[in-house]
Amino acid sequence: MNRYVVRLYRFSLINRVSFPIFYRKVSTINHLTLYNTCRNFTSAKNDLEVEQSTDPDTFSTETTEVDSVEGLKSKIDELEQKLAAAEEKLSEYKNKLLRSLAECENTRTRYIKEVEKAQHYGITNFAKSILDVADSLELATKSIDINTLEKGTELANVVDGINLTIEVLNSKLNNFGIQRIEALGEIFDPQKHEALFEVQDASKPKGTVSQVLQPGYVIKDRILRAAKVGVVVSTG
Template identity: 45%
Template sequence: MTNKTDQDKTPGTPVEDIVDISTQAEEKEDLQSQLDKMKDQWLRAVAELENTRKRAQKDREDALKYAATNFSRDILGVYDSLARAADMIATVDQASEENKGFIDGVNLTLSELNNIFGRHGIQKVDPLKQAFDPNFHQAMFEVPTNDVEPGTVVQVMQIGFTIHDRLLRPALVGVSKKAD
């Protein structure tokens, strides 16, 4: 008596074996193709994750670097007032003991504000006698003259400021033009 399981173990006809091998080869190619596709997707996902990590790191660094930008813009008015006060000191009687304390206070406050600006990467843009640069200067008027090259800053109405590599406030300037 033949056992049914013994018949299942017997090899089929050679044609069936060839078809079976052919089908297995196609399945293997299909699986290899799927594997290659998955590897590619995985590599792309890893690269995207790394790019996202780098972008997030740069965003954090920029946030720290430029966190004080709005506050800095607001404090520039205070700087301007102190600078004007320091300029006016030349007209005050500096020999007077009463004036000496005031003068020292204004100068020390302005000096401290300059130190704070320096610690936070805030730099002055004072372009007198430099070529006009629309990235850092705002032309308020033109001055006809032949003494300097046209396009040279001949007067600074208000100095500008940068924070690291970004403009906080442009310098307000008068620019030379060729005299008629």
């Protein structure tokens, strides 16, 4: 039995012996009630002591601080991982954007070149057909010896009209970047000239174009038609 209960019980016995009159007046008090009261008091005191001993506030502050630091470190590690993943994703998107911009720029450049090419060389086939007309007009003038013609005659007027037509035609061709290749007397260039025959001529250096059978033409920086020529191969 708890010492507090023993003391209360002894105190009750002493009072009973020392103060019989008083004790008789309170004889109606149930001893069992007194005993239970003391017992409940002792139990409550023990529960309070246990509760105080197990109160979380009494745990070591050092343990709490350690847990707090560990939690912060774990949170920081988690945030750093998320940051690294976000930076990697950002770098990936940046590279994709740069590649897309480069592709767009390349496409734009190709488009501009294609448009320029179409503007400059879109009439290539038509120009080649016109060259046949120019060749025919030149052959017509070469077939007539203008030195034997008298001015004012009908044939002379026809020849003058053909020459005027050739001048107008060449002017219009020049407006579209089509120009005649001056080959006579030039050193043979396989890019511009087409050698049809060889010529023995001691008066001219080897490889010189000595005759032009059909003139050549360029359109802008491209060969529209190579000149058909005869080339000096030796000096005799």
